[in-house]
Amino acid sequence: MKALVGLLFLLQVVTVANAQRVCASEIYSQKLLSSNPSIKSGWNKADAQISATLKAASSFVARDTTTNETIYLPVVIHIVYNKTIENITDAQVKSQLVVLNDDYSNSNIDKINTPAVFSLLAADTKIKFCLAQVDPQGRKTGGIVRKYTTKEYFSPEDGMKSSAQGGDDAWDSKRYLNIWVCNMSGRTMGYSSLPGGPANVDGVVISYDVFGTGENVRSPFNKGRTATHEIGHWLGLKHIWGDAICGTDLVEDTPTQQYYNYGCPAFPHVSNCSPNTNGDMFMNFMDFTNDGCMNMFTIGQKQRMRALFAKGNLRNSFLLSFACDSTLAQGSALPIEDTIPVVTVTTTIHAKQSAGLKVYPNPTQSIVNIEYINTINSSPKTISIFNVVGTRVYTGQLTKEKASVNMVNFAKGIYIVQIEEGGNKLTSKIIKQ
Ligand SMILES: [Zn+2]
Known part of the structure; x- marks a missing residue:
């Protein structure tokens, strides 16, 4: 027992x-x-x-x-x-x-x-x-x-x-x-x-x-x-x-x-x-x-x-990883950050008033115009371009209402353009052909 x-x-x-x-x-x-x-x-x-x-x-x-x-x-x-x-x-x-x-x-x-x-x-x-x-x-x-x-x-x-x-x-x-x-x-x-x-x-x-x-x-x-x-x-x-x-x-x-x-x-x-x-x-x-x-x-x-x-x-x-977005997937591998050639940015005054973020032409083969007008806050904004796996491939400043970025040396594919102002971020997709 x-x-x-x-x-x-x-x-x-x-x-x-x-x-x-x-x-x-x-x-x-x-x-x-x-x-x-x-x-x-x-x-x-x-x-x-x-x-x-x-x-x-x-x-x-x-x-x-x-x-x-x-x-x-x-x-x-x-x-x-x-x-x-x-x-x-x-x-x-x-x-x-x-x-x-x-x-x-x-x-x-x-x-x-x-x-x-x-x-x-x-x-x-x-x-x-x-x-x-x-x-x-x-x-x-x-x-x-x-x-x-x-x-x-x-x-x-x-x-x-x-x-x-x-x-x-x-x-x-x-x-x-x-x-x-x-x-x-x-x-x-x-x-x-x-x-x-x-x-x-x-x-x-x-x-x-x-x-x-x-x-x-x-x-x-x-x-x-x-x-x-x-x-x-x-x-x-x-x-x-x-x-x-x-x-x-x-x-x-x-x-x-x-x-x-x-x-x-x-x-x-x-x-x-x-x-x-x-x-x-x-x-x-x-x-x-x-x-x-x-x-x-x-x-x-x-x-x-x-x-x-x-x-x-x-x-x-x-916060820069876009891999949850299925629309960004594509067939071929993208270059890593170090292989992206330096691009130049030129800013121009744009007279037309427009709200929100505009990225055009889309698709583009070379120049992409980035427009963002915030009538409340005119401070400089940061422009970033990321590839679909979230690697930042370009950084610049939007000091006026419009910036142009030359993407001619970018690999073909989908990119994300992001405007950052303070804590706010606006994004738009751009296709490089
Ligand atoms: Zn534990």
């Missing part, structure tokens, strides 16, 4: 352990650091950028960087599979995108489960995800790459991110959020690189059996929250308990908590370091609770994430 009780106890412990969320981000970072100590300077730089951006804002409310505009993140999913079951369907991938967009905009239907005292802090991050529509060469894509591997599983050591190691190389991590979906060793569900790490391994990794929703994902991690959590790390968030007993996540509106929560605690769950009787915010995406029990990011977490996109900061380049 005693032996049976003991066995039952053991089974129970094993069951609980198997049901716990396992995020390997912390272990991954420590391993990376021990093999390459210089990596810390990049992480510190990203942390310093976030801190400085948040500090520069006049108030907690004023901290929404980039004027709260929607940030679009083109995502590429690298499915690295050995067995057929690991080669997840497009539908499963798309179900994950739905979850990400719901969770990051606070439009997840289970937000009704957020306790009232915390729901006031729940945030629409104004960060949106799309499957990339344009690949790094400017070609049309669905944003999903499938690659067979002879490896039966991967450990959190980046093998899946390298073609040479049986994985698939990253797309330009300044323009794309790379997500690798593969079979992870042990019980690891996923991990993320930290902002400021090496560019070729920047991104998140999710085990194929907890990616997306539907029949093929395992309960209680079948609501796509592993990716929500890991992308939170990629966007600079720490675990809500700060990875230390009563630690800090550097976010001021998440309550201090003693340790992580798992399973599905009842509210309130008060610990030794709870600031008040509301206790832990165990329903936060950055805790370790089950998918069905987490449902919010806070305003403070939103500010921390968005700070990475502020001017001069690490992920600012994403």
Whole structure:
């Protein structure tokens, strides 16, 4: 009898352990650091950028960087599979995108489960995800790459991110959020690189059996929250308990908590370091609770994430990534920035009053005229021209109402003309023939 009780106890412990969320981000970072100590300077730089951006804002409310505009993140999913079951369907991938967009905009239907005292802090991050529509060469894509591997599983050591190691190389991590979906060793569900790490391994990794929703994902991690959590790390968030007993996540509106929560605690769950009787915010995406029990990011977490996109900061380049726009895809590769010849700009006074941005002739073989008249503000405006993968290929000033740019040496294809004035941006497409 005693032996049976003991066995039952053991089974129970094993069951609980198997049901716990396992995020390997912390272990991954420590391993990376021990093999390459210089990596810390990049992480510190990203942390310093976030801190400085948040500090520069006049108030907690004023901290929404980039004027709260929607940030679009083109995502590429690298499915690295050995067995057929690991080669997840497009539908499963798309179900994950739905979850990400719901969770990051606070439009997840289970937000009704957020306790009232915390729901006031729940945030629409104004960060949106799309499957990339344009690949790094400017070609049309669905944003999903499938690659067979002879490896039966991967450990959190980046093998899946390298073609040479049986994985698939990253797309330009300044323009794309790379997500690798593969079979992870042990019980690891996923991990993320930290902002400021090496560019070729920047991104998140999710085990194929907890990616997306539907029949093929395992309960209680079948609501796509592993990716929500890991992308939170990629966007600079720490675990809500700060990875230390009563630690800090550097976010001021998440309550201090003693340790992580798992399973599905009842509210309130008060610990030794709870600031008040509301206790832990165990329903936060950055805790370790089950998918069905987490449902919010806070305003403070939103500010921390968005700070990475502020001017001069690490992920600012994403604001110039146009890979969510399928109309920009084309057949041939575009030149890289360094190969674009210098072009001259001449400005002329244009007597005709016209509103908005005009770009003509379109298409053009050489000269393109750019007109923008703002009757309220006559200050100089910046003109930029980007290729379809968001590389800036031209910069100039619109000091009068009209500028002419000679595109004769540009490769044929689609470009985006952007006028920037203060925080406002106007864009127009131009086709070079
Ligand atoms: Zn984590």
